[in-house]
Amino acid sequence: MKVLILTGKFGMGHVSVAEALREELSMQPGTVAHVVDIIEYMFPKAAAAIYGGFGKLSGRFSSIYNAVNRIDDGRNGVLVKGSFYKRFESLLDEEKPDVVISTLPVISRYAGAYIRYSGRKVGYIVCVTDIDPHSEWVSERADVYLAGDEVTRQLLVEKGVPSCKIRIVGIPVRRAFDHIEKNFPTSMEKEILVMGGGLGIIPDVDEIMKQVCHLPRVHITVIAGKNRKLKETLEESYPGASIVGYTDRVAEYMGQADLLISKAGGITFFEAIHSETPILALHPFLEQEIRNADLIERKKIGSVMNSDEEGLTTQLQELLYDEETQRRLRRNLKQLKASYTSCNVVNLVGKLSRA
Secondary structure, eight states: OEEEEEEOOSSSHHHHHHHHHHHHHHTSTTOEEEEEEHHHHHOTTTHHHHHHHHHHHHHTTHHHHHHHHHHHHTOOSOSSHHHHHHHHHHHHHHHOOSEEEEOSHHHHHHHHHHHHHHTOOOEEEEEOOOSSOOGGGOOSSOSEEEESSHHHHHHHHHTTOOGGGEEEOOOOOOGGGGGOOOOOOSSSOEEEEEEOTTTTOOTTHHHHHHHHHTSTTEEEEEEOTTOHHHHHHHHHHOTTSEEEOSOSOHHHHHHHOSEEEEOOOHHHHHHHHHHTOOEEEOOOOSHHHHHHHHHHHHTTSEEEOOSSHHHHHHHHHHHHHOHHHHHHHHHHHHHHHHHSOOOOHHHHHHHHHHO
């Protein structure tokens, strides 16, 4: 059985989910799973510029990004479908998959439109990597939607997806997150992990670092992702902290952390759940992060960062040093982790390939 997994580097979360799916599927004898960066495949000469533009738009120009996102969320149909269909048909001819899985919103719509138009006999799964799904996730031809939470299911139904097609499985994470043995000492040095995703976008990072560096018995690790400038600046300004660039050891770092400070990304949310790490979410400034931040507080597994200095200090002290708060957060994380069904994609894919 051959499975084609579509992804793209709009942040590195989609790639992480695609790799998690590949790992799960590849454990099944007779199954070959191949991950393809669909943007690089479709636009080999322009992919770097597309990804670079996205990084700037979602970072420094987030208000423009949100405005475009809202406008696009109300749009139906597929644009420039002729050129997409031609390239996508070539990809399917090369790969000859039994099942296609999309981990990108816009591609989910386009791929589904092509499969329906062509009548091609292939199973099609949309793996939604956002808690608050954009309309671009909704496909004309998806057999199954993998959703992160009941909130996601409800929002997909509101967008016209039949409830019977939706499976609430959480957002898939790499297998490394399932092999973490969490240890929470109460008297030793506390470990804070600060992350900005694959692109290394950490708003107000200097203010955050000044606050956490003044806390007693604390060691700080910052994962700056592909943001070389951020890495160099932090290394110079905070020599006592460990500053890491892009790494595939996120599970290891998260497993060692007593507290994660990060953007409220959907993938990060579930990585924290699987590693049982309380979250202090950076104040959300992208549309898709707002629902995630709300869920963190509603599930009582962390907090959204207070915007004033005094409030942030209080939050950090409570999350790190208050034993009752720590016990409550760990208990909630453990229960939430157990509540999400294991993403048994193998059985699901097997059924679709035989259909």
